[in-house]
Structure formats: structure tokens, C-alpha cells
Amino acid sequence: FVTAIDHVGIAVPDLDAAIEFHRAHFGLEVAHEEVNEEQGVREAMLRAPGTAGTETQIQLLAPLRDDSAIGKFLAKSGPGLQQLAYRVSDVDAASAALREQGLRLLYEAAKRGTSNSRVNFIHPKDAGGVLVELVEPAKDNAAH
Template sequence: MCAMSLSDVQHLFTAIDHVGIAVPDLDEAIAFYTGTYGMTVAHEETNEEQGVREAMVRPGSGDDTAGPMIQLLAPLSPDSTIGKFIDRNGPGLQQLAYRVEDIDAVSATLRERGLRLLYDVPKRGTSNSRVNFIHPKDAGGVLVELVEPARGAAAH
């Protein structure tokens, strides 16, 4: 964890990490993004805690490990968060994720600034990252994810 005081945090986000897209069928979505858009699958996993099967896809040749990705999120069950999202809104843009260096300091700063976060403490995200979310009502209607990559890992 970085030794950052709340007053020192000016630039909370270091990069756009990814854009999350809810999809009903991950295999179909992967086939579309790779076959139609020519993207490359960088990572795929099942996250039981979050209730999703997911894939991170990237534009281009896949050599850019630090650039933003597209996260395809398929529900493991209809009552998962993504399952409920698709039921309410249909498939589509679900969240915008920003990369942070110290999720604990950034979360404390955002709370100090009056924003609500969905979790009291960060949870496990893709590739053992630590994640939390800013409530959409406090972020202009956008679900904002905060992502601290796993220590020693590349951006994804």
C-alpha cells in the first residue's frame, strides 16, 4: 500500500482500465469481438464471488498490455448482479473502470468527498485485482469501478 495521505491525493485514477459490457452468452460475445472486430482475448476466468464468467479482450495485436480493455461479463445465474442488469436493461455497457495505485487511499478520499462506495472493503476482481465501485447515483448515473491490479502483475 502507498503511504499517501488523503490531502495528497489529487489524481485518483492512473488510467482507464476497462469498459465492462454485460452479455448474455460469453462464448458468443468472444466470437463476435474476435471474429468481427479482430480483438484478442487477453484473459478469461470465472469469478464465483462476483457471479460472472468474464473475458478481457483488447484491440490490436495484443502487444499493448497497459492499454484499456473491454471486459465481457456473462452472468453465472439470473440472480447475479450481471444477470439482474441484463434483465433490467438488456445487454450493453455496464461500467467504466479506472485503474488506481492504492484502492484504500482512493476509497477513503472518495468517501471523504461524499461519495458512496458499494463495498466497505475492496473485493477480488479480475486476475486477483482489488476492486470497489462508486454508486451510480453519486457518479452521474455511471457505475464506476476502481481497480488496483494485483501486485507484481501487469496492468491486466
């Protein structure tokens, strides 16, 4: 049911500084920026130039609060890779199938992710130490 690697998420203390780092050293450009209050993040999606619509993105995640998932991650592990996100066509079906296989999903029901996508997460302890996000893109935003 995985249709693509949607993005890889990196926890950063300062979003603007991280965007500038990725622009200056790797030439990545900002495809999208938003604040997600529920997740406690200010975030940016980056892509390589000329890849719009087909690319796997890099998600930079900065905390709005110390007690958010990213705030806690930074306090415990410091800046670095925080999540791997798989694109799926139906997050409810994917979550149900994985639950059936004995994996712990973090949310009972999918929550709102980037660009009005619907998301759920597999607990890192059930996925080889990797926080795996499942992303069902919004219907009007099929590429992401």
C-alpha cells in the same frame, strides 16, 4: 489518483458468442478469461492485437446466476455497457478519499476482481449514472 482507464465492461448473455462477435467484427483477441464466483460472472478481457501491457481492455461479463449483478442488469437493461473501470494505485486510499467527498462506495472493504486485482465500486447514482469501478492491479501483474 486515476492512473489509466483500465477497462470498459459489457454485460452479455452468452460469453462465447460475445467473444466471437468481437473477434469477427473488430479483430479483438482474448487476453484473459476467468470465473469469479463471488461476483457471479464468467468473464473475458479483450484487447486489440499488439497492444499487450499498455492497453485499455474490453471486459465481457456473462452471469452465472440470475440474481447476480450482471443477471439483474441483463434483466432490467438488456445487453450493453455496464461499467467504466479506472485503474488506481491504492484502492483503499481512493475509496476513502471518495467517501470523504460524499460518494457512496458499494463495499466497506475492497473485494477480489479480475486477475487478483482489488476492486471497489462507486454507486451509479453518485457518478452521473455510470457504475464506476476502481481497480488496483495485483502487484505481480502491474499492467492490469
